[in-house]
Amino acid sequence: MPRKIPEVIFFHTSNQHKLNEASQAMSNLHIKIRSLKDISSRISVIEPQGESCAHVAHSKITQVLDLIEDKLNGNWLMVEDSGLFVNALGGFPGVYSSYVHTTIGVKGIVKLLEGNGDKSAQYISSISFWDGKRIQSVEGYCKGRISLELKGDAGFGYDPIFIPEAGNGQTFSEMTLMEKTALSHRTMALKRMVEKLNFPSM
Numbered sequence: 001m002p003r004k005i006p007e008v009i010f011f012h013t014s015n016q017h018k019l020n021e022a023s024q025a026m027s028n029l030h031i032k033i034r035s036l037k038d039i040s041s042r043i044s045v046i047e048p049q050g051e052s053c054a055h056v057a058h059s060k061i062t063q064v065l066d067l068i069e070d071k072l073n074g075n076w077l078m079v080e081d082s083g084l085f086v087n088a089l090g091g092f093p094g095v096y097s098s099y100v101h102t103t104i105g106v107k108g109i110v111k112l113l114e115g116n117g118d119k120s121a122q123y124i125s126s127i128s129f130w131d132g133k134r135i136q137s138v139e140g141y142c143k144g145r146i147s148l149e150l151k152g153d154a155g156f157g158y159d160p161i162f163i164p165e166a167g168n169g170q171t172f173s174e175m176t177l178m179e180k181t182a183l184s185h186r187t188m189a190l191k192r193m194v195e196k197l198n199f200p201s202m
């Protein structure tokens, strides 16, 4: 039996781009993605280091629920942890993507790959969500390759150097929000969430 679609899902994230992408992806189901900051401005959680994206997302949602479950009033909540996994670098930066982006940055990743024939990589998005009763987890992937040239201005993080396999050769940063959302790991994870709950499809 299809479940009743929630009108709102609160998203615990500090990243406005993630919010925009999730909102875009869920718009045809008429589900509003709202920042959790709208109902609780200061929530501090500890992000476990060196574990999988799935572990990080699960740990974060458990901590958030402990702090604000009463404020959700039965509404849904989601947390997402994601990263870029470069094959020739043994999956680096992976779970360290956020830290690596603020330290060596996209140019650092390009340097590490110069002269390497294998430029393949994938983004992983792990979402843990609370449906008012229990926590469930889903994952989405986006395969692609690293461009040694930074291209485009849109998006965030590693988007200027990531060319999705299913695209037309442009980096995510050269695409509109709608174009990136059609292909992204985040959308794939949200699709798994929708399938898991037996909603009408996106």
Ligand code: ITT
Binding pocket: 012, 013, 014, 015, 018, 080, 081, 082, 083, 084, 097, 098, 101, 123, 155, 156, 157, 158, 159, 184, 186
């Ligand atoms: P949260 O508050 O939701 O944790 P965040 O940006 O810190 O926001 P993560 O901890 O999940 O998010 O870090 C993921 C990093 O991986 C992010 O900072 C980017 O550098 C990179 N990343 C993940 N998805 C990406 C995407 O769609 N495009 C570009 N870079 C991405």
